[in-house]
Amino acid sequence: MKIYSKSVQAIVRRIIELDMILFGQYKLKSGLISPFYIDLRSIISWPDLFEDICNEYLPLMEQCQFDLICGVPYTALTLSTFLSNRSKIPMIMKRKERKTYGTAKMFEGCYEHGQKVLIIEDVTSSGASILETAIGLRDQGLRVTDALVFIDRDMNAIENLRKHGINVHCVIKFLPLIDYLREEGHLTEAQVRECNSWILKNRSPLPMYLTNQIKLANHFPNTTYSQRAKICKNSFSKKLFQIMESKSSNLCVAADLDNCESILKLAQISGPYIVMLKLHADMINDFDEDFIKQLKAIAEQNNFLLFEDRKFADIGSLVAKQYSQGRFKIVDWAHLVTAHLISGPGMIEALKSEARKSSEPRACVLISHLSSEKNLVPPSYAEEAFSMAMNHNDFVAGFISREKVAFDPSLIHMMPGVKFDSEKGDNFGQRYTTPEMAIETMGADLIIVGRGITSKLNESIEVLNSTLQSYQTRGFEAYQKTI
Structure with a gap:
């Protein structure tokens, strides 16, 4: 049974000869072992084959109505360029990562709000890359209803x-393809059965980070702190949301000071206004147990939590000791700590194992973004932070972020670098954001204010109280506008 046109049969023979479809045992990016592997990236090295493949898209294009063409980066960019030139329909190009200079665009080319875009892809499994491209296009005010694919792996x-x-329009579907290859003598019955069985067992759902992006793109209103407290997966988050509700505050003061006296003074004065006090214990020159004893008493008296900005980033065995031992014994007093993702989930497990020994709520927040200019944190870092938080939501409370990372309302977004005069930075690359911009525009749930408050510490008590009250009021009013 010849299910393909002569032109498609010729293409199939070529891509088999050139090992672009392989059969055997291959480890996929997901870690699964697959009995087949498809990779069309090298078609650019065979101009005649490349053109033949592109020509098979043309009849499918006639079935769709569209104004623009966009290829999924990167393999499909060459395909979409050819198709745009052949059809004389304009193309726009999606970047994998947003430019950090110039116009900072995610899409290059000319387009207008409401235009319809046809997405081009070479191979698809779950459809994640197509949907990710569609989300970006829709976010620009463009419409997406159709996508063209050369090979669909038949995996959902x-x-x-x-x-x-x-709607996906494909030239070749994989299950009929392997039947055709068996008829042509390229595969045995056993190989076909193995491929069929593997595909049926490994239908691909959309990845969790992508369904999260879709929900974020819908811009649902926030729920209240009290509602969020009820659905939290860990006791720390529940307690924090309850404090935020009861104190009508989403303010955390960053006590980035180097002596105990100043920190205790700041804690005592700011106590009624804040929900957390953030420290850097390793920069306190006279840190001792008596300081912690006094600080804990002030925190309990004023109903706020203690937050050590340790930024853990080491192997699990060392992180466990850094958290529980040494001079600072952080786990004994800090309700919350920060951690980088770079060491992987083993570090989270290590922190969690030490936290379980405490009778009080303990948690960590993951650093998904940094507030300093020209930092080296890649855009994909936030996606990894989301996945790690969802997999460890019994201990991970949320994120230090510059934008909304997770739709899940049990996870909290904390934004550093908040200051009234946001147009001013410092000489070390710090970027500032107003409370309103942080909460209403950038998705923060809690604002972290440092120098906007600590710079007033040596002024009158009235000035410091007024500043604290202003940050508390403006932050909470911004939150109320989002619910």
Whole structure:
């Protein structure tokens, strides 16, 4: 049974000869071992084959209505360029990562709000790359209803994308392809059965980070702190949301000071206004147990939590000791700590194992963004932070972020670098944001204010109280506008 046109049969023979479809045992990016592997990236090295493949998209294009073409980066960029030139329909180009200079665009080319875009892809499994591109396009005010694919692996992409308003048109579907290859003598019956069985067992759902992006893109209103407290997966988050509700505050003061006397003074004065006090214990010159004893008493008296900005980033065994031992014994007094993702989930497990020994709520927040200019944290870091938080939500309370990372309302977004005069930075690359911009625009739940408050510490008590009250009021009023 010849299910393909002569031109498609010729293409299939070529890509088999050139090992672009392989059969055996191959480890995929997901870690799964697959009995087949498809990689069309090298078609650019075979101009005649490349053109033949592009020509098979043209009849599918005639079935769709669109104003623009956009290829999924990177393999499909060359395909979409060819198709744009052949059809004389304009193309726009999606970047994998946003430019950090110039116009900082995610999409290059000319387009207008409301135009319809046809997405081009070479191979698809779950449809994630197509949907990710569609989300970006829709965020620009463009419409997406169709996508063209050369090979569909028959692993659920068509069904997944249909749920999100995208019809997939493909040249080749994998299950009929392997039957054709068996007829042509390229595969045995056993190989076909193995491929069929593997595909049926490994239908690909959309990745969790992508369904999260879709929910974020819908811009649902926030729920109240008290409602969020009820759904938290860990006791720290529940307690924090309850304090935020009862004190009508989302203010955390960053006590980035180097002596105990100043920190205790700041804690005592700011206590009625704040929900947390953030420290850097390793920069306190006279840190001792008596200081912690006094600080804990002030925190309990004023109903706020203690937050050590340790930024853990080491192997699990060392992090466990850094957290529980040494001069600072952080786990004994800090309700919350910060951690980088770079060491992987083993570090989170290490922190969690030490935290379980405490009778009080303990948690960590993951650093998904930094507030300093020209930092080296890549855009994909936030996606990894989201996945790690969801996998460890019994201990991970949320994120230190510059934008909304997770739709899940049990996770909290804390934004550093908040200051009234946000147009001013410092000489070390710090970027500032107003309370309103942080909460209403950038998705923060809690604002972290440092120098905007600590710079007033040596002024009159009235000035410091007024500053604290202003940050508390403006932050909470901004939150009220989002619910």
